[in-house]
Amino acid sequence: xxxxxxxxxxxxxxxxxxxxxxxxxxxxxxxxxxxxxxxxxxxxxxxxxxxxxxxxxxxxxxxxxxxxxxxxxxxxxxxxxxxxxxxxxxxxxxxxxxxxxxxxxxxxxxxxxxxxxxxxxxxxxxxxxxxxxxxxxxxxxxxxxxxxxxxxxxxxxxxxxxxxxxxxxxxxxxxxxxxxxxxxxxxxxxxxxxxxxxxxxxxxxxxxxxxxxxxxxxxxxxxxxxxxxxxxxxxxxxxxxxxxxxxxxxxxxxxxxxxxxxxxxxxxxxxxxxxxxxxxxxxxxxxxxxxxxxxxxxxxxxxxxxxxxxxxxxxxxxxxxxxxxxxxxxxxxxxxxxxxxxxxxxxxxxxxxxxxxxxxxxxxxxxxxxxxxxxxxxxxxxxxxxxxxxxxxxxxxxxxxxxxxxxxxxxxxxxxxxxxxxxxxxxxxxxxxxxxxxxxxxxxxxxxxxxxxxxxxxxxxxxxxxxxxxxxxxxxxxxxxxxxxxxxxxxxxxxxxxxxxxxxxxxxxxxxxxxxxxxxxxxxxxxxxxxxxxxxxxxxxxxxxxxxxxxxxxxxxxxxxxxxxxxxxxxxxxx
Amino acid sequence: xxxxxxxxxxxxxxxxxxxxxxxxxxxxxxxxxxxxxxxxxxxxxxxxxxxxxxxxxxxxxxxxxxxxxxxxxxxxxxxxxxxxxxxxxxxxxxxxxxxxxxxxxxxxxxxxxxxxxxxxxxxxxxxxxxxxxxxxxxxxxxxxxxxxxxxxxxxxxxxxxxxxxxxxxxxxxxxxxxx
Numbered sequence: 164x165x166x167x168x169x170x171x172x173x174x175x176x177x178x179x180x181x182x183x184x185x186x187x188x189x190x191x192x193x194x195x196x197x198x199x200x201x202x203x204x205x206x207x208x209x210x211x212x213x214x215x216x217x218x219x220x221x222x223x224x225x226x227x228x229x230x231x232x233x234x235x236x237x238x239x240x241x242x243x244x245x246x247x248x249x250x251x252x253x254x255x256x257x258x259x260x261x262x263x264x265x266x267x268x269x270x271x272x273x274x275x276x277x278x279x280x281x282x283x284x285x286x287x288x289x290x291x292x293x294x295x296x297x298x299x300x301x302x303x304x305x306x307x308x309x310x311x312x313x314x315x316x317x318x319x320x321x322x323x324x325x326x327x328x329x330x331x332x333x334x335x336x337x338x339x340x341x342x343x344x345x346x347x348x349x350x351x352x353x354x355x356x357x358x359x360x361x362x363x364x365x366x367x368x369x370x371x372x373x374x375x376x377x378x379x380x381x382x383x384x385x386x387x388x389x390x391x392x393x394x395x396x397x398x399x400x401x402x403x404x405x406x407x408x409x410x411x412x413x414x415x416x417x418x419x420x421x422x423x424x425x426x427x428x429x430x431x432x433x434x435x436x437x438x439x440x441x442x443x444x445x446x447x448x449x450x451x452x453x454x455x456x457x458x459x460x461x462x463x464x465x466x467x468x469x470x471x472x473x474x475x476x477x478x479x480x481x482x483x484x485x486x487x488x489x490x491x492x493x494x495x496x497x498x499x500x501x502x503x504x505x506x507x508x509x510x511x512x513x514x515x516x517x518x519x520x521x522x523x524x525x526x527x528x529x530x531x532x533x534x535x536x537x538x539x540x541x542x543x544x545x546x547x548x549x550x551x552x553x554x555x556x557x558x559x560x561x562x563x564x565x566x567x568x569x570x571x572x573x574x575x576x577x578x579x580x581x582x583x584x585x586x587x588x589x590x591x592x593x594x595x596x597x598x599x600x601x602x603x604x605x606x607x608x609x610x611x612x613x614x615x616x617x618x619x620x621x622x623x624x625x626x627x628x629x630x631x632x633x634x635x636x637x638x639x640x641x642x643x644x645x646x647x648x649x650x651x652x653x654x655x656x657x658x659x660x661x662x663x664x665x666x667x668x669x670x671x672x673x674x675x676x677x678x679x680x681x682x683x684x685x686x687x688x689x690x691x692x693x694x695x696x697x698x699x700x701x702x703x704x705x706x707x708x709x710x711x712x713x714x715x716x717x718x719x720x721x722x723x724x725x726x727x728x729x730x731x732x733x734x735x736x737x738x
Numbered sequence: 739x740x741x742x743x744x745x746x747x748x749x750x751x752x753x754x755x756x757x758x759x760x761x762x763x764x765x766x767x768x769x770x771x772x773x774x775x776x777x778x779x780x781x782x783x784x785x786x787x788x789x790x791x792x793x794x795x796x797x798x799x800x801x802x803x804x805x806x807x808x809x810x811x812x813x814x815x816x817x818x819x820x821x822x823x824x825x826x827x828x829x830x831x832x833x834x835x836x837x838x839x840x841x842x843x844x845x846x847x848x849x850x851x852x853x854x855x856x857x858x859x860x861x862x863x864x865x866x867x868x869x870x871x872x873x874x875x876x877x878x879x880x881x882x883x884x885x886x887x888x889x890x891x892x893x894x895x896x897x898x899x900x901x902x903x904x905x906x907x908x909x910x911x912x913x914x915x916x917x
Contacts, residue, residue, distance in 0.1 A: 240801035323808060351808070456812055505809060538803065565803050596804075622802070648799065673799075 220261025233273035259286035280305030292318035302327035328354030375399025389418035400430035429453035446471030482516035489521035493528025519546035547581025561596035583608035610637020628655035653680030679711030685738035
């Protein structure tokens with residue numbers, strides 16, 4: 164291959180789309196490293212602290228799409244203190260200096276300030292797409308800067324961010340000359356936007372295919388918008404409260420009928436059951452339906468709707484759909500690939516909404532199912548074994564039994580055998596979340612059979628260090644391991660220290676790991692950052708020098724080329 | 739569970755008014771587990787399974803179940819809706835205003851929103867040339883609770899407030915200061 168001119172090698176590399184493949188070819192020889200790095204257009208950084216931003220830009224000066232992730236996954240559940248880190252600014256600054264041709268930026272779980280958004284808006288003349296997922300630290304002022312300065316912006320996608328509302332004018336900052344928007348998602352914003360400005364914006368952006376509104380947008384406004392955007396493929400509605408005999412509602416039905424390209428629906432906050440009839444005409448074309456923010460819809464109404472949705476591939480619902488509702492899904496949605504069932508009654512006294520029966524029904528009806536997130540009140544081994552047999556194609560399997568450590572209610576046994584069946588049957592399993600009563604045995608199975616597993620989430624499980632060791636020694640493709648409230652201690656942590664350099668990160672909280680154990684790990688493995696995160700309450704009480712026997716409340720370990728980070732807050736010790 | 743209405747109001751509970759059926763507020767288990775022994779830790783999961791009481795009565799660990807805050811808030815909203823579909827309408831009076839208003843306390847998410855709404859409603863009645871913002875220095879928002887006492891709005895958690903508020907009154911500065 165080295166006899167070929169570089170242009171040919173580069174052309175061959177063009178066919179490699181995955182980051183992993185490109186990473187691998189770059190290690191073959193110096194020539195390939197050079198060709199690859201100069202031709203790389205899309206860079207993915209899974210942990211923002213694994214490498215310095217400047218280094219990334221220096222190595223890949225031609226970067227057009229940059230994707231960076233910050234906080235560990237458990238930050239979604241408030242387990243990571245608020246100002247732990249994950250700042251976007253250094254990345255945007257480095258890109259502004261090193262890759263001014265940047266076109267797309269995707270950030271997940273990072274702290275993005277208005278200042279960084281302003282810098283972003285001014286630094287990249289070809290900027291086309293901004294995707295922020297689960298980020299925080301910015302306000303609508305930052306969005307105003309993006310709208311104002313990013314000429315030719317195609318995509319502004321804000322998913323589940325915490326955005327401070329500084330007023331409605333940001334949307335009006337899109338100049339009249341802006342006609343390039345193809346995707347606009349501001350569903351997570353709490354404040355109002357200027358409805359008139361929005362209607363004019365969508366009217367002039369003729370290529371708009373994806374529009375996700377926030378709760379503040381009324382049905383009246385939605386009807387007017389839909390009339391101007393009949394080619395929409397994805398729609399997130401705003402608030403869906405309207406008297407179903409009202410004129411606005413009639414106009415809405417009429418507008419929906421014109422939208423022949425709609426394939427994805429979400430939103431539906433506050434929707435009243437009767438209003439769902441307005442979308443019956445679209446249902447037969449739907450491939451994606453997200454009703455997980457519509458708690459007012461009960462099982463029976465959901466079922467009526469779903470009977471129309473026979474092309475559905477992705478369904479997100481609340482557990483008030485019930486086992487019976489899931490049976491209807493199973494018989495109607497034969498193309499279903501992804502199902503998420505969220506809990507609707509977290510604070511209540513648990514009237515069982517979905518159980519193992521619903522899951523078994525789904526598995527027998529939907530043979531193409533490959534991705535599952537299922538919150539339920541109970542699960543049995545028999546059910547899991549049946550599911551494993553019916554659906555061997557799972558790549559993502561996340562089961563959350565709401566009661567931690569709950570056994571199989573029929574047999575009072577742990578759920579080891581059930582999960583064991585899943586990992587044995589699903590050879591392509593990449594992501595797994597466990598729950599219920601589990602002993603070390605389940606980890607023995609996981610270590611032995613889950614060869615492709617990349618991410619494992621453990622909570623309230625296991626008996627001893629052996630459990631964690633089975634996983635570390637067994638799962639050769641493991642990248643992320645997150646554990647909470649499980650009896651794994653120093654012996655497990657230190658059993659296979661080399662493993663952590665093959666992984667992106669390890670999170671352990673409320674386990675039995677001690678400060679001494681963390682120090683030992685840090686000493687043995689200098690290319691890991693071992694972060695000990697102290698809860699605020701503890702820091703005040705703690706002595707100056709806690710003993711090594713002191714159990715660590717939260718520990719985050721990750722491989723890094725950048726050494727200890729210099730932006731850690733005082734409650735984080737990097738050993 | 740089905741008694742509701744008046745019986746519920748007179749029921750003795752350990753909970754604060756306005757909280758859910760669970761007598762315990764969500765406990766932060768993580769703050770105490772640091773002192774756990776190994777045995778406690780191992781039996782932690784076991785103890786949970788042995789306890790057959792309603793899930794609501796158990797202490798809830800931080801970050802469990804693993805659901806994002808935006809969804810948790812959605813659940814909270816639904817819980818309130820299913821408990822009582824009608825709004826909580828209370829009269830609002832302001833000294834010197836020719837008529838009273840009524841507000842539905844359920845539609846606000848907190849004190850700030852309530853203050854803003856009252857400000858919008860009563861601004862036109864502000865006396866003198868200076869527009870006094872309702873709730874700031876010169877006015878006090880008070881409410882009559884179930885015991886018939888006039889309380890200052892803002893001291894107690896929002897949900898406790900809306901379950902015990904019978905009517906609102908915006909007091910002018912001088913009266914609010916007890917002069």
